[in-house]
Amino acid sequence: MKNKKTILQTLANRSFRTNKTRNLVAVIAIVMTTLMFTSLFVLSQSMVKNMQDMNMQQAGFSSHLSFDNVSDKEIENIAAHKDVRELGVSTVVGIAENSELNGRQIEIRQADQFYAQTSFSLPTTGTMPQKANEIALDTITLDKLGIPYELGQSITLKWRKDMAGQDYITSTFVLSGFWNGNSAALASMAWVSEDYIAEVSDIGENGQYFGRKQLHVNVGNDKNLEQVGKSILADIGAAETTSVSANFAFDSSMKQNIMRELLPMVICVVLVFISGYLIIYNIFQISVATDIRFYGKLKTLGTSKRQLKKMIYGQANRLSLIAIPIGLLLGYFLGTILVPLVIYGNLLEATVEVNPFIFIGSAIFAWMTVLISCMKPAKLAGKVSPMEALRYTDSQTNIKKKMKKGQKGSSLHGMALANLGRNKKRTVTVICSLTLGLVLLTGLTAKNSSFDIEKYMSFNVISDFEVKDSSIATNFGQYDPYGTTISDKLVNQIETLSGLESTGHLYSQSINHVIGASALQNIQTYFNADERLVYMEATDAETTTAYHEMLETGECSSVLYGIDGLILDTFSQDYRIIDGVFEKEKFQEGGYVMVEASSGAEESEKEIQPTYAVGDTVTLGDKEYVVMGIIANITPITEGVNSGNAEFLSFYLPTDEFKAIYPDNTIRKFFFNVAEEKQTQAEQMLLDYQANEDKSMSFESKNTLIEHYKSQTRSTTVMALSISLIIAFVGILNFVNSMVTAIVSRQKEFAMIQSIGMTKYQLRKMLIYEGLFYAGFTLLASYVLGSLAVGVGVRAMVANDWSSTFHFTIMALVYCTPIIIAFAVFIPYLCCKNIEKQSLVERLRATD
């Protein structure tokens, strides 16, 4: 047995070494395939990880369960419970109320290491506070306070125990630690020590929150957390007031969301496999075909089919052994470059998640691709008939037949065309390989260019600038309808801006509304559909309670808006009205109200919205209004805090009507448009005002948002584009390899044809014709399929996308056309030069 191995290995070894170029091409192909697999896996894994992180950030914590309002005794019991693995405790102190901190909730708390860590708020520089005068903050808070990121800085915070009272406590601390703040989180933590709590515990009454203890708990696994939490509470016999909530980031619906996001990755993996198969198969097929005599000889000497197959697989394995590690390494680097580009949208730092399984998985995928690609060539080698191999003279002999059929004599391009037909399978493989990359590239660029930034922005901002009252930006507390951020002075400055084109004011009041029968019915229908209620119950206890209360009492918290100016124009735009007709003049005259849908216009499917129907009568204030229409949820208008309770209905009245009910209301949001050339000046004015007059004033400008969104959309396509570029590159490699080998393997044939009188120019011309036919067929296939992909596929994808406008474009293909043609001309040209180095006689005599 040992000897058999040795001789087959020796044979494989030797033929491996004599075919350096072929091996190089094969290695590059396998490297590319592995590289694509690896970077795709690194990307998917990182996407999963980052999405989980993002969900946790939104949940506010990373542990499985969070307990609220627990007593010391209960903490002990929970810690001793059999299901509990890890536990962290935090004691609430209060909310920092320094005026500079407006717009951000800063929770002053004491916590242990685990709690701080599971709140994403463990100091990365310095430590958690130990002494009574120490504090640890995040960078967002430090920025707001205008304090540099240095330990030992002095920090003064103002807070009160009783949120209703006026007894403010002002303490000065020393910064003992800080960490990078995360603006996606609802609040920032300000960690103080237990000593500080002891110090202030005697001052005044304890109010609602001071001293309240909360827990973060990890249990054995992340299944059925809701039930596990409830059973823990039941097991320890907790008080009524003690509550538990499961981290919704572990909810199964979240996991499904993540799977859905990964679907494009799966498609990419399949495409990579196909492209890898097409080239590796082709390389081995060519290699077996050129070595057919070698295998035939071995057959005559009695080599069995199995032994021949083993040799082919042996070669494949050896190539894989060289190429796969390189591919893994390169793929990892590509992945790490792509991750930050692909993962966006949350303000988190994208982390590259790598575990050894990625490499094992990619290696197995790549290896399987190689083995599958070798199956047919190995079979071919195994099937070689020794007789044929003995007679086999490099080229098949049907070339003459073809020419006779033509009856036109032997024109060069006729011969070239016939030559392509000699190995139809190979020709088709190469054309497929190249076409796959080109079509993919074309489709993606078309999809990409269909994204319409103006259309997209029109749904996200309704004006060039937007100034907000500072109280709508807090996540805790409520909107102050008499806020002072948009002061007369600011309004005056804006109204006197040069180039000001239009303005719009938004006012609001939170009201308690007695719901009409039809609306109540609609609300229930809406929530019962699509498992919305189930989802809400699983994720949002507060809203669920409010929902049930609403059903019981027939009343709910609602928002009444007053609108004018450009907001009304926004209402008149396409796609904004979900039901009814909005007539601006009629609306302004009074007597009509607009109600709001729960979804944006992008979810275009028609369904009953959880609000009044068009034509219903609604009582607001002391007057009755007729519902004119249902307006889609428009983020730039609705965004911001209201009563702090769950609101189920929103109403829009003209400003005049609104002011009649609430004459003292100040502006909630001020929208305004400025002429293009004056926008920088306007922005500067706002910045100056922010710096000199009111730090808590915040605004958004359309230009900054456009920049932001542009960078986002750029990055999403980076990955898809790089994958399709690599696939296109693999296609080109396949094309080049096939052409070169086709020419090199026919040297003897060329010598023969030259010996009977073909000049070298004619030969070159014939080969260039071959290349051009190759390119022609590929481009033909690419243009047909590419146009189909764009005209049908991309059009369909874009049709339902509210942020896109379809353009038919195959520019990517047009750009690639000259490259392909250049290859088709230059490769034969260079090969001919190379062939000419040997004399005709040498080539005629050459065997093997």
Place this chain on the structure above:
Amino acid sequence: MNILKTNNLTKYYGTEPLLVKALDGISLEIERGGFTAIVGTSGSGKSTLLHMLGGLDVPTSGSICVDGQELSGLGKNELAVFRRRKIGFIFQNYNLMPNLTVYDNIVLPVELDGRSVDKEYLETIAGTLGLEDKLNRKPNKLSGGQQQRVAIARALVAKPAIILADEPTGNLDSHTSREVIGLLKATGERFHQTIVMITHNDEIAQSADRTIRIEDGRIVESRW
């Protein structure tokens, strides 16, 4: 005793009216240990016959029996095994593996069969054929006669039942031809091998123990 026996062997190519009868009823018996020459003009069917005998090709009808083994029932893989155990081939164009050394070329059939090489036997063969000092060279560094000697050594080393040579001297000059045939005969006698050889060369045919002439796929003359 007969080492090789064929009975009414035919090989037809194509169908009527283009039917080509490459072999048309060949029945012959060859005794162990002899040197048989098969002669005939181009296209007479002698190469086809040799391929049939070696299990490279399958007859249309008739039977072949080599060393007591009936070939007609064998599958492709069994034929491969049959070849490497029972047949030693020598070709006009040597058919050596260009990327293996002379030594590796010689031992190839044995090793393919998973057997170990009889070193002593190999050395004797190499000595007889004058190849001792060339074992580590590549075939393309050898002259035509030397390459054919390597092929003879390869044919002998597996101790086959029969050696089939297809115009072994077709590519050699007359002097070298004589030398190679001499060696082939001598080694055949020394190692008790049966040799069946196709040739054009009458001089070589004369030196055989037995001559069989084939024309149009039939045996027209068989002479001891």
